[in-house]
Amino acid sequence: MSLTFFFGSGSPFAWKVWLALEHKGVPFEAKRLSFDNDDTKTPAFLAINPRGRVPAILDEGFPLWESSAIIEYLEERYPERPLLPKDIHGRAIVRRMVNEADNYLATTSGELVEQAVYLTPAERDPEKSQTARKQMMDELSRLEKGLKGDFLYEALGLADYAAYPYVRMAQRADERAPGLGIARADMPAKVRAWMDRIEALPYYARTIPPHWKS
Numbered sequence: 001m002s003l004t005f006f007f008g009s010g011s012p013f014a015w016k017v018w019l020a021l022e023h024k025g026v027p028f029e030a031k032r033l034s035f036d037n038d039d040t041k042t043p044a045f046l047a048i049n050p051r052g053r054v055p056a057i058l059d060e061g062f063p064l065w066e067s068s069a070i071i072e073y074l075e076e077r078y079p080e081r082p083l084l085p086k087d088i089h090g091r092a093i094v095r096r097m098v099n100e101a102d103n104y105l106a107t108t109s110g111e112l113v114e115q116a117v118y119l120t121p122a123e124r125d126p127e128k129s130q131t132a133r134k135q136m137m138d139e140l141s142r143l144e145k146g147l148k149g150d151f152l153y154e155a156l157g158l159a160d161y162a163a164y165p166y167v168r169m170a171q172r173a174d175e176r177a178p179g180l181g182i183a184r185a186d187m188p189a190k191v192r193a194w195m196d197r198i199e200a201l202p203y204y205a206r207t208i209p210p211h212w213k214s
Contacts, residue, residue, distance in 0.1 A: 004058040008054040022203035071083065104135075105166035111132035151197070
């Protein structure tokens with residue numbers, strides 16, 4: 001395989017890229033890097049991404065990092081099965097949705113995961129959890145209002161792959177520490193149905209963070 005995809009289990013940015021790769025049907029080799037073992041700090045990986053972060057790709061010797069840049073590259077390099085609409089306004093809207101996901105959903109879901117997964121009960125800040133839960137519910141309401149059909153913008157594409165991992169991470173926080181994340185049952189009905197459609201995709205199971213499966 002000429003394209004290697006470097007990811008960390010549980011990284012929503014990497015999950016977005018993985019879903020995009022599967023959508024496009026691009027042959028690739030997925031290489032999981034362990035955060036606990038500092039795999040992202042090895043000389044071999046730093047030669048690919050000097051920032052030492054995932055996701056990153058190596059495509060026929062060409063290294064690239066930062067999830068949004070990777071997505072844009074994949075869209076141009078492999079134009080079959082596009083992730084973006086054809087018209088200029090549609091592409092602009094989807095790119096806006098991606099920016100909103102990476103800036104707002106990412107922040108709130110990250111805080112929920114921090115409180116629920118990475119902190120001990122004694123270290124948790126109930127006020128931060130409550131604030132993050134409210135912010136996430138506000139964002140989920142925005143998503144619901146934006147769902148005009150089965151997916152976030154006309155057909156299945158980048159908007160869905162950008163938003164889904166953050167929403168699922170909020171649910172994951174609640175699974176790890178009930179009450180500190182957003183339970184699936186508490187999400188708006190249209191959002192739950194949209195998640196069901198993403199999870200019914202034939203390649204979805206391959207993209208689930210590996211450590212969740214164990």
